[in-house]
Amino acid sequence: MDNPVLQRFIPYKIDISRMDDPRSDLTASQDEQSEAPDFDALTPPSELVGGDRTRDDFLDAVLGLDAPATAGDVADRAGHGVDAAREYLEWFERLGIVTQVTESPATYERNQEYLNWRRVQTLRTEYTTDELLDHLQTEADRVEKFKSEFAATSPDNVSIASHAAKTDRPIEEVWERLSAWRTARRRMSLLERALTTASDDTADSRSAV
């Protein structure tokens, strides 16, 4: 893929530049072609994934990092210059959005604690306590099912290859199930934090009365 801004959203350098033509029975008829939508009126993909401001592009770029990256890497992902990348990275570091990993060359990674904090705040503002409890129950139920499925208390205690061989399942399938288990655990952790913070606030407001 040539467009670095689009590539920002495509992990593992997946090539999406080539697409097969649709089957003949799915192509537009002559009549339909004459009444085709105005595709040119659609927002081009590169504009769609770009922010309105340079700051948005850099924020997207650093929040999508899954490994330490240099200012040059971030500049490529944001579609802007290296000097601007250095300035934004220093600013983001002061805000706690990224943390510096190495000095020379300077590399940065996204601060997962910041993202967790931001999501907890969102959970608190967009959901009621009852809704948070419902979500927590759903995720807790999923975790219990995974424990039963793998006969283990934690995904850390499961060997993917051994479990796949023992249960005659594809390794990829076992990997995906473990991923889902870890995802459920992470959701539980965030929901519990949101509920705990909400409870603390309630206690504070009560004691202040």
Next chain:
Amino acid sequence: MTDRRDEEASTFGSGAPIDFDRLEIVRERLTTDNRFRIKADPTFAPERLQCEYDPQLYPGRVRAARLEIV
């Protein structure tokens, strides 16, 4: 107390959790477009984005067009 940072780092390459922070960024951007509507499940921490294209963009014989981002 478990160090969440260490816990998450140790999961890399062994069934790491869904990166719903990254999916959230994609959702924020794509939501502004009117060529499709986006469904995320669960909404508060999605494990996939389903982008349902506007059927008017496709020939009548195409029942649905969907881009899934996982």
